[in-house]
Amino acid sequence: MINLGEAQEQKEHGGAGQIPPKSLVKVRLEIRKPKKADPQDAAVTICSSGLKGLDCEFTVVSGRFEGSRIWENIFLPPAMQSIQLTKGQEGVCNGGFARCRAIIEAARGIDPDDPAGNRNINSWFDLHGLEFPAKVGVDKPKAGDQYVNNNIAKVLTVKDEEFKTVMGGGEVITDEPLPEIPAGAPAGAGSVASGPPAGWGQQAPPPGDSDAPPAKQKQNVPAWAQ
Template sequence: MTTWNDFNSAEDQNNFDVIPKGTLVKVRMTIRPGGYDDASQGWTGGYATQSMTTGSVYLNCEFVVLDGPYAKRKMWSLIGLHSPKGPEWANMGRAFVKGILNSSRGLHPQDNSPQAQQARRIQGFADLDGIEFVAKVEMDKDQNGDDKNVVKTAITPDNKAYAGIAGEPTQASASVQQSSPAQSTSTAPTGRPSWAQ
């Protein structure tokens, strides 16, 4: 019988070591909504967060490792959307999202075909919430100065390790790879967003 006054029989806490820097893992990204919208920027749905101290705007993201020895491990990172200090943080955020889309949809970064260009468009941040891609694990320091894992880089099909980690392409990338320009204009409704057809 479990009692709430004797903890001798309770399991020990899990004390996870950090995932080694540079490890490639398949992750699912979820966005923790911050309630900040700016329709003129296309930031709708309450996904963005604005810092009350700096005024910067970002996506607050959680990444869960999907398989392998680190399955179910979680990492947290921010994707920059705007900084009052200048465009650099937003440019890094846009590059990261482009990498996520390339990784998730099996697109080579140099593929500029009409299908690839369409697959790099999103209707809104909701399209990124729950997206799966191959990520490179990196290190940062937490508020106590201890090492913590973060995700800042998506691995794309031009990386030789990508195919072994990515597994089967997502439905969106499969439809992009299999469609020709003639087919892409006359696809039947599939229940997928227009960018994924």
């Protein structure tokens, strides 16, 4: 049993995407097959740094950007790590635990201020297939990048004014400008126009064994884990 009620409440992180920054969309989380799995937990990937986390794919399920995907690692809490953590790594791991808490609160309709809410999960696979509203950010591009990548800046919960609208399939798409790729990028690369760009689905995902999302399951277990 994993009690996500022990996690701190999430903090929004910023970033410098092809979905305009600060847009609100509904996403589905899928746990991808680890490239290097934790022998004790098939859902958990061990990164090159030694940190344990979940290799996650977030797919927009409705609206103008339906089908757009975002790839991120969610790192497990410090108590579940097996290496000596730096202060920075400890912060990242606490942030990952808080992110998991927010996902459960959003999917189950739990108020973050309600201490009695059931935030328990039986395994990390309980997060697989959950749908929830999210605020989208963008990573700050570097010279040489070909794309400007989105990230999940915040999971919306019932405390957020737009929660019901987005959870019901609505969206809030901002007109925030997308950052330009710095000079020094390869020929043909540059600023990304707003709106869904051609070739969005061709953006290369981060390292992993699965290039495509697992088939949708009735149970919260990805096809590769069955």
